[in-house]
Structure formats: C-alpha cells, structure tokens
Amino acid sequence: MANIELDTLRKEFGTGGQTVVAVENVDLDIHDGEFLVLVGPSGCGKTTTLRCIAGLEDVTSGTITFGSRDVTDLRARDRDVAMVFQNYALYPHMDVRDNLGFGLKLSTKLTTDEIHRRVEDAAAMLGIEELLGDKPKELSGGQQQRVALGRAIVREPEVFLMDEPLSNLDAKLRAEMRTELQELQHELGVTTVYVTHDQTEAMAMGDRIAVMNDGVLQQVGAPETVYRSPTNEFVANFIGSPSINLFTAEVEGSTLVGPRDFAYDLEDTAPVAGYDRVRVGIRPEDMQMVSEGGTTATVTVAEHMGNENFLYLELDGHEMTARIDSAIRPQAGETVQFTFDEDALYLFDPDTGDALKTKTDDVDTDVATMATE
Amino acid sequence: MATQDSTRPANSLRDSVRFWRQSLSSVLPSASDSTVGYLFLLPAIALFAVFLAFPIVYTLYLSFFRFQGVGGETLFWIDTGFFSYRLVSIANLQFVGLSNYAAMFTDSLFHQALFNTVFILLVQVPLMVGIALLFAVALDASFVKFRGVFRTVLALPVSANLVAYSTVFLLMMQDSGLVNYVLTGIGLDPIPWLTSEFWSRMTIVGAVTWRWTGYNMIILLAGLQNVPQQLYEAAEIDGANRIEKFRYVTVPQLRPVLLFVFVTSTIGTFKLFSEPVIINGGGAPLESTITIVQYIYQTAFIDFRLGYASALTYVLIGVVSLLSAAQLRLGGEGDA
Numbered sequence: 001m002a003n004i005e006l007d008t009l010r011k012e013f014g015t016g017g018q019t020v021v022a023v024e025n026v027d028l029d030i031h032d033g034e035f036l037v038l039v040g041p042s043g044c045g046k047t048t049t050l051r052c053i054a055g056l057e058d059v060t061s062g063t064i065t066f067g068s069r070d071v072t073d074l075r076a077r078d079r080d081v082a083m084v085f086q087n088y089a090l091y092p093h094m095d096v097r098d099n100l101g102f103g104l105k106l107s108t109k110l111t112t113d114e115i116h117r118r119v120e121d122a123a124a125m126l127g128i129e130e131l132l133g134d135k136p137k138e139l140s141g142g143q144q145q146r147v148a149l150g151r152a153i154v155r156e157p158e159v160f161l162m163d164e165p166l167s168n169l170d171a172k173l174r175a176e177m178r179t180e181l182q183e184l185q186h187e188l189g190v191t192t193v194y195v196t197h198d199q200t201e202a203m204a205m206g207d208r209i210a211v212m213n214d215g216v217l218q219q220v221g222a223p224e225t226v227y228r229s230p231t232n233e234f235v236a237n238f239i240g241s242p243s244i245n246l247f248t249a250e251v252e253g254s255t256l257v258g259p260r261d262f263a264y265d266l267e268d269t270a271p272v273a274g275y276d277r278v279r280v281g282i283r284p285e286d287m288q289m290v291s292e293g294g295t296t297a298t299v300t301v302a303e304h305m306g307n308e309n310f311l312y313l314e315l316d317g318h319e320m321t322a323r324i325d326s327a328i329r330p331q332a333g334e335t336v337q338f339t340f341d342e343d344a345l346y347l348f349d350p351d352t353g354d355a356l357k358t359k360t361d362d363v364d365t366d367v368a369t370m371a372t373e
Numbered sequence: 374m375a376t377q378d379s380t381r382p383a384n385s386l387r388d389s390v391r392f393w394r395q396s397l398s399s400v401l402p403s404a405s406d407s408t409v410g411y412l413f414l415l416p417a418i419a420l421f422a423v424f425l426a427f428p429i430v431y432t433l434y435l436s437f438f439r440f441q442g443v444g445g446e447t448l449f450w451i452d453t454g455f456f457s458y459r460l461v462s463i464a465n466l467q468f469v470g471l472s473n474y475a476a477m478f479t480d481s482l483f484h485q486a487l488f489n490t491v492f493i494l495l496v497q498v499p500l501m502v503g504i505a506l507l508f509a510v511a512l513d514a515s516f517v518k519f520r521g522v523f524r525t526v527l528a529l530p531v532s533a534n535l536v537a538y539s540t541v542f543l544l545m546m547q548d549s550g551l552v553n554y555v556l557t558g559i560g561l562d563p564i565p566w567l568t569s570e571f572w573s574r575m576t577i578v579g580a581v582t583w584r585w586t587g588y589n590m591i592i593l594l595a596g597l598q599n600v601p602q603q604l605y606e607a608a609e610i611d612g613a614n615r616i617e618k619f620r621y622v623t624v625p626q627l628r629p630v631l632l633f634v635f636v637t638s639t640i641g642t643f644k645l646f647s648e649p650v651i652i653n654g655g656g657a658p659l660e661s662t663i664t665i666v667q668y669i670y671q672t673a674f675i676d677f678r679l680g681y682a683s684a685l686t687y688v689l690i691g692v693v694s695l696l697s698a699a700q701l702r703l704g705g706e707g708d709a
Contacts, residue, residue, distance in 0.1 A: 056606050077612040089603035093625035102621070107612030151611075 002067035002158045002191060004030040004053060009062035011048050022048040024215040025062070032067075033189045035182065037206035039196055041238070045215035047163055050195045054161050055079045066158055077107065082152035083161040086168065088144045090136040096123075096147050097132040103155045122154040125184070142173045149181070153188065160185070160192040166201065178204055199239050203227065211235050233353035236281050236346055242310065244281045245320040248350060251275050259316035262295045264345075271347050271357035278356065281346030284310070287322035287338045289330075294337030299330050311336070431463075432683045436473055438466035440679035464679065473684035483685065485660050486668040489574060489649075493664070494642040497578040502634055505586045509593035510619070524594070528587035539651035542580040543567070546652075567652065570661035577662060580648050585641065589634045596630030597623065632704035636697050643693050646670065665689050 011023040023045040030036045038046040051057040053064060055076030063072045071079045082103070090099050100119040104110055110118070123129045126146045136144055145165065152160055165181075166174045182205055185192050196202055202209045203223040211218040211226060211234075219231045223239075230236035236244050249258035251272045256264045258280060272278055288294075297313035297320065309329065311322040313336070322338060330336050347356040411418075444462035451458045477483050508527055512520055530538070545551045546566035553563035566576045600623060608618045624631070646666040653662050663671075669689070673682035 054610060056609065076606075076609045077614070081610060083607070083610045085603050085607060087601075087603060089601070089607040091604060091607070091622070091625075093628070102608075103611035106617055151607075155611075 002069070003032040003034075004028075004159060004191060004193070005063075005065040006030075006049070006053070007063045007065070009049065009052060009064065010060045011045075011052055011057060012060045021215050023052065026212075026217045028210060028217060028220060030191060030193060031207075033191055035185050035192045035194065035205060035207045037194045037196060037202040037209045038212060039199055039202035039206075039209055039238075040212035040218075042197060044212040046195045046197075046212045048215075049212070050161055050163055050193055053159070053193060054081055054083050079159075080157050081159040081161055082155045082157040084148045084152050084163065084165040086164040088136075088148040088168075090144060090147055090151075092136055095133055095135055096128065096139075096150075099136065099147055100132075100150050100154050103151065107155070118154050119150075122150045125153065126150050141169055142177070145169060145177060149184075153184070157190065160190050160194075162192065162194045164196055165194075167196070167198070174201075181205070200241055203239065209239075211238060213238070229355070229358040230346070231355055233279055233281070233348040233355070236348070236355070236358075240283060242284050242321040242323065244283050244346065245287070245318075246279055246281050246348075247315070247318050247320075248277060249280045250277055256280060258295075259318050260296055262315065264295075264342075267342055275350070275356075277350045279348040279350050279353070281348060282320075282340050283344065283346075283359075284321040284323040286340045286344035287311075287320075287324065288340060289322070289324055289328050290337050290339050292337060294339040296335055296337055299332050299334050299336055302330060302332055304329070313338070432686055434683075435464075435466070435680050436683035436687055437468060437470060438464075438680045439469045439473075440677060441465045441467055466680070469680065473681045474688070476681060477684070477688060482660070482663070483665075483668060486663045486665045489662060490643060490645065490664045492574055493578055493581070493645065494639060496575075497581050497642060498635065498638045500578070501582045501586050501589060501638065502631070504582070505589040505593055505634070506631075508586070508590045509597055510623070512590070512594055513597045524591065526587075528591050530584045530586075531588040533584060535647040536651060538584060539580060539648045542576065542583075542648075543652055543655040546576050547655075567655060567657045570658060573652065573657035573662050576652060576657070577645070577648050580652070581642070581645065585638065589638065592634055593627065593630060596627045600626040628704060632700065635704065636700050639696055639700065640693055643689060643696075 006026050006028040009023055009026040009028075010021070013020045013022055026045075026049060038049060040046045048057060052059050055071070055074060055078075059072060063070060065071065066079065091102065094102065097116075097119055100122060101115045104115045104118060108115075119132070120129065123132055126149060128143065128146050128150060131139060131143060131147070136147065139147065145168070148165065152162075166177050169177060178201060194205060206223055208221055209223050209226055210220040213234050219226055219235050221229075226235060227239050230239065233246065237246060247258055247262075249256040249262065249264075251257075254266045254269045256262070256266065256272075256278065258264075264280075266272065295315070297315045299311055300314050300319075301312040303310040303312075304326065306326065308326050309324050311324060311330065313320040313322060343360050346358050348354065349356060442465045444464045444466075446462045446465070447459055448462050449460040511517065512523055512527075517523070547553070548563065548565065548568070550566075552566065557563055564572055566572050604622050604626070605618055608622050613621060644666055645664045649657075649662045649664045649667050650670075653659055653667070665685070666689070669682050669685045672678050672685060
C-alpha cells in the first residue's frame with residue numbers, strides 16, 4: 001500500500017506543431033488506502049491524469065511518487081498498479097481463469113497452483129467462480145465488469161486505477177456495483193484512484209473527490225465539503241444534482257438586485273465589499289416557497305417525485321430549479337414566490353468565478369481545512 | 374393534335390411490347406417469380422457451367438481413360454434438310470479404370486515433383502509469413518514515418534509480371550550474375566544458384582518470397598491495426614514486455630488473419646508454375662525444380678497423356694484440400 005503524490009504534473013500532447021495541454025501542473029496527494037475520485041466533464045484531463053499515474057502516458061514534466069518510490073520514469077509494468085478499463089479490455093482469446101491469472105503469471109514467480117488458488121479466491125470474492133471456464137464474449141456486461149475487477153484484485157497491487165469502470169452498465173447494475181466496489185475497496189484497503197464524469201457517482205463513492213476542468217485541478221476535498229464549500233463557480237455548478245441555480249445580481253448597498261423582482265438584503269455585506277456585480281448561487285433544496293415577500297417566478301414544469309417535488313421556474317429568462325416538500329404542489333403556469341436563508345447563499349466573483357461566500361451552516365471545520373489542500 | 378401525334382409511336386411500341394409479353398407468357402410454363410429469378414441467373418450459370426463445372430467434371434471423367442487422340446466420332450446427329458447438327462466426341466478415349474491413379478505409385482518424376490513442391494512449401498511459406506509479419510509489425514509501430522510509402526514499395530512486387538520477374542531472377546542468379554558478383558565482392562564463394570539441386574530450389578523459394586511477402590504483409594498489417602490498443606495497455610499493466618505482448622496479445626488476435634495467409638499461401642505454392650518453368654528453361658536441373666503443376670502441364674500438353682494428367686490434377690486437389698482442412702482445423706479452434 002502506498003500514498004500517491006503528484007507534483008506539478010503536466011502533460012502536453014503535440015498534434016502537428018500544435019500543443020494541447022491536457023493536464024496543467026496538477027498537485028495532488030492521495031492518501032494511503034484512500035478512495036479518491038477524479039471527476040470532471042469530458043476532456044477535462046481526468047483520464048489523462050489517471051493514465052499518467054498508470055504509466056500509460058509519459059509525463060511532460062512533474063513527478064509521480066508512490067510512497068517513497070519515484071515512479072515518474074518507470075514503465076507501467078514496473079509500477080505495481082492494476083487498472084480497470086472502461087471497456088474492460090479482457091483478453092478475448094483467454095477464458096476467465098487465464099484472464100485473471102495472466103498478470104500473476106507474467107509479473108510474479110508464483111507456482112501454477114498458487115496462481116490458481118489466488119484466482120479462485122478472487123473469483124469467490126466477486127461471486128464469479130462458476131464463470132472461470134468461460135470466454136469473455138460468453139459473459140454479460142456485468143460479469144465482464146466483475147472479471148475486469150477480479151483481474152485487478154488478484155494482483156494485490158499497491159494502487160488500483162479505475163477508468164469509468166461502471167459507465168457501460170445499466171443504471172440498476174451500476175448502483176449495485178457502486179456499493180460493491182466501495183465495500184471491496186474498504187475491505188482491501190488499497191489506494192484507489194477512480195475516474196468518472198458522473199458527479200453522483202463521485203459524491204457517492206469517494207472518500208475525497210478531486211474536481212478537474214480544462215486540465216486544471218479545481219478542488220480536492222470530501223464530497224460534503226466540495227458540495228458545501230466549492231472554491232469556485234465551476235465546482236459549485238458541476239457538483240450537485242439538480243444543479244445549483246446561478247444568476248448575476250447587482251450589488252446596491254446591502255441589497256442584491258437580480259432578474260425580475262429579485263432583491264435580497266444581506267445581513268453580512270463583507271463578501272460583496274468592492275463588487276458592484278456578483279454571481280448568486282442557490283442550491284435547489286435551499287429554495288423556500290413563501291406566500292408573500294419573496295421573489296416572483298413562474299412555474300414551467302412541476303415534477304412530482306413522490307417524496308419531494310421538483311419545480312422548474314422561470315425568472316425573466318433565467319431557468320431555476322427548486323426542490324421542495326411534496327405537500328406543496330403548484331401547477332405549471334402558476335406564479336409562486338421563493339426565498340432562501342442567507343446561510344445557504346453562495347456568491348462568486350463575476351469575472352474569476354472564485355467563491356466569495358459559500359454555505360456557512362454546520363460545516364465541519366476539520367473537513368473545511370482538508371478542502372484547501 | 375401535335376401531342377397526339379407524338380404519343381402515337383410510344384403507344385404502338387407499348388402495344389407491341391405487351392403483345393410479345395403475352396405471347397411469351399403463353400408459350401412459357403407459368404412463370405412464377407422464382408423462375409424469372411433463375412432466368413436472370415442464367416448467363417452466369419451458363420458461363421460457370423461451360424468454363425468451370427464442365428471442365429471439372431470432364432477432368433474427373435478423363436482421369437479414368439487413356440487419351441488416344443483427338444475425337445471426331447459422331448455421337449449424335451440431326452438433319453431436317455434445312456437444319457443439321459452433328460455432335461462429335463471431344464477425344465478418342467480408352468477406358469483404363471483406376472490404372473492412371475495406380476501408375477502414380479511408381480512414377481518417380483511425380484514423386485520428385487511432389488517432393489520439390491512440398492520442400493518449397495515448407496521452406497517458403499514459413500519464411501515468407503515470418504518476414505511479412507516482421508514488416509507488418511514494424512510498419513504498425515507508431516514511430517515509423519512514411520508508412521504509406523513503405524507499404525506501397527513492399528507490396529509492389531505482387532504486381533510484377535510473372536514471366537518478367539522470373540526472368541530477372543534468372544539473370545541475377547546466373548553463375549556470373551549480380552548476386553554472385555556481390556557475394557564474391559564481399560569475399561564469399563559464389564553459389565551455384567541454378568545448377569545445384571538444393572540451390573535451384575532455393576532460387577525459386579527466393580523468387581516467390583520476394584513476390585508475395587508484401588502482399589501478405591498488407592493483409593497482416595490490416596489485421597494488426599484491428600487489435601484494440603487497450604489490450605496492449607492491459608497487458609502492459611499486467612507486466613508484459615514487448616515479446617510477451619506479441620505472444621499473448623498480437624498472435625492470438627491475429628490468428629484468423631494468419632490462418633488465411635497460411636492457407637492461401639499453401640494453395641499458392643501448390644499452384645506454382647511460371648517460376649520453375651522459366652528458371653528450369655534457364656538451365657536449372659529439371660528434377661530438382663519441377664513442381665506438380667509443371668509436371669501436370671508437361672504430361673498433358675507435351676506428352677499428351679491427358680488421362681494421366683487429369684488423374685494427377687485430382688490428386689493435387691485432394692492433397693491441397695486435405696492440407697487446407699488440416700490447417701483450418703489446427704488454426705481455427707478457439708476464437709480470437
């Protein structure tokens with residue numbers, strides 16, 4: 001087991017004289033035994049970062065350290081990592097037993113019996129013992145997924161790397177595997193880097209999540225921290241489902257003036273000092289419906305989920321979402337009024353996107369310090 | 374009025390077509406859809422029957438006879454006064470049963486031809502496939518520049534005219550030819566490329582390899598480029614080095630393509646004809662270079678023993694079929 005340290009990791013791809021920076025000077029310390037999720041939109045550099053850690057890409061500059069071992073210039077096969085690929089990359093001509101045992105056969109001096117024993121242990125752990133004689137093409141997607149996972153487990157590596165391993169499964173199976181994968185990782189305690197574009201998956205699985213955008217690491221922290229105290233507008237917008245409501249408001253004294261009749265009196269004006277415009281963010285669950293004194297909005301769609309309702313509101317061309325109690329049931333076309341607590345308000349710099357104020361209610365201070373790492 | 378004039382010829386054409394169609398369908402047995410379909414196939418079937426099916430069957434027939442000269446005997450005739458037709462026999466044949474086949478057991482030149490062909494097969498096919506695979510892997514490597522140029526240059530020999538390229542080989546391999554000139558130039562003894570039994574066979578091996586390596590390389594290269602990159606990455610992570618990746622990923626993934634190359638090359642070698650004929654004509658000893666097809670040609674069209682040549686042809690077909698079946702069986706099991 002080992003911690004992983006990325007120090008000013010940079011990866012450029014040259015395409016005919018043109019250089020594209022895929023990963024820009026990423027500093028990241030992944031703790032020993034931690035489940036870290038790299039999350040971000042397509043093309044944000046998360047997979048490239050993972051492949052650099054794996055040794056499948058050469059880094060342009062910077063270093064990668066496993067424990068005390070500098071692995072920057074080591075080949076993948078010398079790094080003692082196991083990887084689960086998005087398309088599983090099972091060897092089509094080998095049966096499950098050989099797929100699982102291949103790494104052990106090549107990289108260890110174990111006897112055939114010992115390899116068999118470890119393959120069977122791993123298969124038992126994943127419940128695929130009866131598939132050992134099958135070829136990959138005879139397996140369902142979920143079964144192939146397990147075999148790919150087994151291939152990683154059986155090696156007992158220092159590091160697990162997973163590149164969107166659940167994205168080819170259907171929704172139900174994905175949710176099942178999500179839990180199973182977490183249990184497995186906690187049981188084995190192997191440092192794991194997991195790449196996904198699905199923020200729900202990231203929130204659900206990660207001990208910590210690292211949000212990337214345009215090759216730049218935006219924030220690292222516990223899911224809760226990233227959700228409550230995003231460092232900038234991008235993170236606030238990317239994390240959370242449904243997404244945070246964002247719009248621009250003018251600062252007039254202690255009042256924020258926004259679209260339609262939005263006007264909000266701030267008790268604490270320190271965050272907006274020196275700004276005449278800010279970006280305002282309100283999480284859908286913080287929107288409260290009131291009978292008077294709030295901001296007026298028109299309901300465009302009302303989704304009744306049973307335990308709660310999603311209201312899609314229109315505010316002078318701005319789409320907003322509110323997540324409200326199922327007892328409140330406005331119809332489409334109706335006009336409603338909403339408000340929110342100042343504690344729940346997010347404010348961002350309109351030019352840089354940096355957070356000026358985030359949720360202040362019951363944020364664990366311990367976690368808050370972790371977020372700034 | 375003008376419009377009516379212009380439509381009249383079209384109408385009369387349509388009427389006559391309809392008339393012919395009606396009279397045709399009254400003559401033909403009720404033409405169902407499938408009958409019409411077969412009518413469309415008729416040209417292809419007729420050509421196939423005349424130029425392929427008939428010769429194949431007739432060769433088998435011939436193999437049980439001794440050819441005694443061109444035929445001419447009337448088999449069937451019809452004379453209606455203004456139309457007459459006479460069907461004459463193709464050949465004057467004597468039935469000999471299986472004796473053509475039996476004769477092969479004691480025919481030493483046939484044994485020699487079979488040996489030569491198998492020798493060339495065993496040396497040439499693995500050599501060629503090996504080199505082709507080497508080139509294909511080299512061209513598949515990401516760092517190679519001008520890939521298209523190399524690919525074209527390597528594949529070009531296959532478009533060379535058979536007689537022309539064989540003649541060039543013959544000239545290069547002369548005792549005082551270019552190859553020996555180079556060999557003596559670097560201090561080696563000249564090699565009797567055309568006069569020695571062993572080396573004259575090797576000359577053929579060299580010529581055929583030169584011509585077909587590029588062609589097979591293209592096929593193998595196409596196969597290589599279909600191997601998913603992720604399998605190499607998975608193998609890299611599993612700890613495979615370059616050779617292990619080749620052995621455990623490339624070769625199994627390439628198996629169907631390799632099989633195709635082996636089977637077609639084997640069939641090609643058994644059909645070897647022009648190269649040995651030219652090189653043989655250039656002075657190589659006949660016994661050491663004669664191939665089965667060359668021997669069949671000689672038996673049929675020089676000695677005019679058509680029956681025996683037909684029997685030889687069927688034995689050749691049998692051998693090639695057996696070999697191909699064996700290769701498919703060996704190489705086709707499992708899947709890639």
